[in-house]
Amino acid sequence: MTAHPDQAGLLPDLLGLEWMEVGPEKVRGRFAIARHHMAPNGFLHAACLIALADTACGYGCMAALPKGAEGFTTIELKSNFLGAARDGAIACEATCAHAGRSTQVWDAVVTHEESGRTLALFRCTQIVLYPR
Template identity: 30%
Template structure:
């Protein structure tokens, strides 16, 4: 998601952290962060986290369902998303994603389920 400026900044066994700069490029008409940008950040960080758990020559993660609650508005600065693994099965992964602003205020809470597909050979 280079277009949005998403950067991956930390990784562990069951988590991945990414940031997104908030400014006019991701604002909605009211001058605040567009919910779609928050959703793109949430899906991107959790999908990338699933990809790190797979042999990408054989499998790939694809989104099944994304649910997101927007809790606070953000006008500018940097938001940080942390995806934490809830479940890693053979055919599905489930992630919780918490998005915070620079003052550690939670601005969104998301959950993403992914299907793990076998690549065609």
């Protein structure tokens, strides 16, 4: 497990996101829950789950960019929260649902590593950017 080289000094790095697999069809990542991941109510902050899922989908999108594309940007995301956590580690598996020339759609499932409970379901759509 390692940090992605593109995340040094950026939010994914600050959150301690680690990556086991990054490819054009699937991305797997995780983080160990620490105090800075917590909300004032004593539970894991929902934004940390979104950051993990969105980053996983973004790294997958970068790996799956069509020839000639220079990047992407997220145009829509949705997250359904199904559970919470206070300790342990959080895992995410993102898969490509659609990799077109102008858009990509990625789905991610975020789970609590120790219990296997699903904490969030996530879907995002990215628009593929080309030079002008």
